[in-house]
Amino acid sequence: MRSNFLACLSGYLLSLSGFAFASEPSFPQPALVRAPVDKIYVPHGFDDNDNVELVLKGQFPNTCYKTGPVSVDVDKKSQKIKITAQSYRAQQTMCADVMISFIQPVHLGILDQGTYSVELAGNPNVAPIQLTIEAAKQATQDDYLYAPVDIATVAADDSGDREVLRIEGNYPYMLVGCMVTKEVRTSYDKDGVLIVQPISEFADGDECTSQKLSTHYKIEKDLGKSGPKGEYLIHVRTLNGLSLNYMVDSKPSRD
Secondary structure (H helix, E strand, O other): OHHHHHHHHHHHHHHHHHHHHHHOOOOOOOEEEEOOEEEEEOOOOOEOOOOEEEEEEEEEOOOOEEEEEEEEEEEOOOOEEEEEEEEEEOOOOOOOOOOEEEEEEEEEEOOOOEEEEEEEOOOOOOOOEEEEEEOOOOOOOOOOEEOOOOEEEEEEOOOOOOEEEEEEEEOOOOOOOEEEEEEEEEEEOOOOEEEEEEEEEEEOOHHHOHHHOOOEEEEEEEEEOOOOOEEEEEEEEOOOOOEEEEEEEEOOOOO
């Protein structure tokens, strides 16, 4: 009799479990749609031993969109690159109609030296662009040792006339010596990209004393009155071989 009771109880619990699962609502998965990209930024300075990176910029029409997968087709023979960018769009839910800006890095891997034509699949409004890969000048992937950067911003100074670049991060902790940044090199190109290179080196002197207490650093660089204006991309090279990318909309200087 005891075994019959346990069997009945087990069956009852299973039926309750099935009822609970059956009563749970089922929501449709987000749909994959073409990403609303309006521009491709091409940071310059990549060699044929670098992990080449481009940056897509666009605007979502409402809060139901999120960044999705990006695929890349590289035809090395014809030197053509086709990027397919998709977004996730939530279904059967309320969406706030607000424009949401987004940027999305695209890693192309290592490319041979040459000039490539880059186009965005299914989006004729974004014209093809040119990507030039130079021959590497040394065996290392980067021409310099870069600082580990966590934050990069550009803002007007107190007078409102000059732009100031600020980078911030944490140097690696070292038992002997330390890392120091010797120069923050910047260059602005005609395609609207501000390249930031925090050139660093390892040291073993008095400059390492402060890092025994904290490896955190902040560095400012005055970009002057002739700094970039309008909307542009900040592309910061970093120690881990990746980069930081931020969009900036800088207002013209006051007269």
